Amino acid sequence: MTSFAGWQMPLRYGSEIAEHQAVRHAAGLFDLSHMGEIEVTGPGAGAALDYALTGSLAALAPGRARYTMMCAADGGVVDDLVVYRRGEQEFLVVANASNTATVAAELHGRAAGHDAVITDATGETALIAIQGPAAAGIIAPLTAPDIAGMKYYSGASGTVAGFPAWVARTGYTGEDGFEVYCRPADAVGVWEALTAAGAPAGLIPAGLAARDTLRLEAGMPLYGNELGPDITPFEAGLGRVVKFDKPGDFVGRSALAGRASAGPRQRLIGLTMHSRRIARHGYPVFADGAEAGTVTSGAPSPTLGRPIAMAYLAAAADGAVFSVGIRGEAVPAELTDLPFYSRSR
Numbered sequence: 001m002t003s004f005a006g007w008q009m010p011l012r013y014g015s016e017i018a019e020h021q022a023v024r025h026a027a028g029l030f031d032l033s034h035m036g037e038i039e040v041t042g043p044g045a046g047a048a049l050d051y052a053l054t055g056s057l058a059a060l061a062p063g064r065a066r067y068t069m070m071c072a073a074d075g076g077v078v079d080d081l082v083v084y085r086r087g088e089q090e091f092l093v094v095a096n097a098s099n100t101a102t103v104a105a106e107l108h109g110r111a112a113g114h115d116a117v118i119t120d121a122t123g124e125t126a127l128i129a130i131q132g133p134a135a136a137g138i139i140a141p142l143t144a145p146d147i148a149g150m151k152y153y154s155g156a157s158g159t160v161a162g163f164p165a166w167v168a169r170t171g172y173t174g175e176d177g178f179e180v181y182c183r184p185a186d187a188v189g190v191w192e193a194l195t196a197a198g199a200p201a202g203l204i205p206a207g208l209a210a211r212d213t214l215r216l217e218a219g220m221p222l223y224g225n226e227l228g229p230d231i232t233p234f235e236a237g238l239g240r241v242v243k244f245d246k247p248g249d250f251v252g253r254s255a256l257a258g259r260a261s262a263g264p265r266q267r268l269i270g271l272t273m274h275s276r277r278i279a280r281h282g283y284p285v286f287a288d289g290a291e292a293g294t295v296t297s298g299a300p301s302p303t304l305g306r307p308i309a310m311a312y313l314a315a316a317a318d319g320a321v322f323s324v325g326i327r328g329e330a331v332p333a334e335l336t337d338l339p340f341y342s343r344s345r
Contacts, residue, residue, distance in 0.1 A: 006097070036096065039093075134202065
């Protein structure tokens with residue numbers, strides 16, 4: 001167990017490599033109840049979210065989800081979010097655990113003047129994720145309504161093992177999977193039912209360590225590493241989440257438009273190490289021997305069999321020879337397209 005954003009969280013249940021490989025080849029079960037859940041409801045909920053966030057949420061169809069960001073007035077990322085539209089006047093905003101209070105407070109302020117109610121429902125919501133190629137086959141017999149045809153980034157109200165839940169086909173691993181939002185009192189029942197149903201298919205519980213290596217292989221950013229107040233979505237290669245064509249103003253629009261026009265000040269890249277040595281967060285990156293950037297995330301890749309990393313480069317370095325400074329030594333690294341891993345569809 002480890003302390004994480006005020007919660008005690010499982011770092012691993014056994015072998016983090018086994019947990020990682022289970023998600024890639026069968027299924028893993030994650031307790032993600034530390035994530036923040038904020039409800040935005042009312043006739044003006046969609047308009048409030050359009051002003052508060054970079055995405056176009058009022059246009060989102062009920063039952064669909066969208067990855068988006070909350071930015072400050074200067075364009076820096078306050079948090080990256082998943083927003084579900086659960087009904088015509090009901091949205092669920094899912095925030096990173098360390099940012100839940102900040103996001104809730106910002107939503108309260110930014111919703112002023114809109115006919116919308118902001119409710120922090122984190123304490124009343126548990127979140128369990130089942131991820132991996134076997135996930136659909138495991139959860140489908142336990143779930144009503146039928147989820148066989150549920151599209152990626154969609155969700156529906158129903159039941160899992162008889163317990164009321166919001167079930168969404170979303171995740172943070174690069175694999176197919178589902179996230180189950182339920183009452184805390186029902187979480188153990190949901191967990192035990194999924195565990196029993198998944199055992200024949202190879203499902204095992206997975207902790208934070210495996211979740212981090214899975215998302216890193218999939219090239220997914222982590223707030224505090226690839227995202228933060230000094231980074232705009234354009235530096236992170238996620239300019240697509242900024243919807244300048246939606247009606248009305250939104251927080252950060254002017255600064256983000258300037259950044260879109262001028263181009264990013266740095267760019268996020270992938271690196272594959274040429275040795276077993278690991279490029280950790282904060283290590284310097286060199287291009288042709290000159291310091292050119294900083295590692296944001298790094299770990300051994302169980303899928304690729306070599307250490308990988310994401311890093312920000314302060315300037316273009318096409319054709320350069322790369323290395324990472326690890327304890328005073330320049331360790332060779334290869335520029336690698338992101339993501340490092342993409343599942344077969």
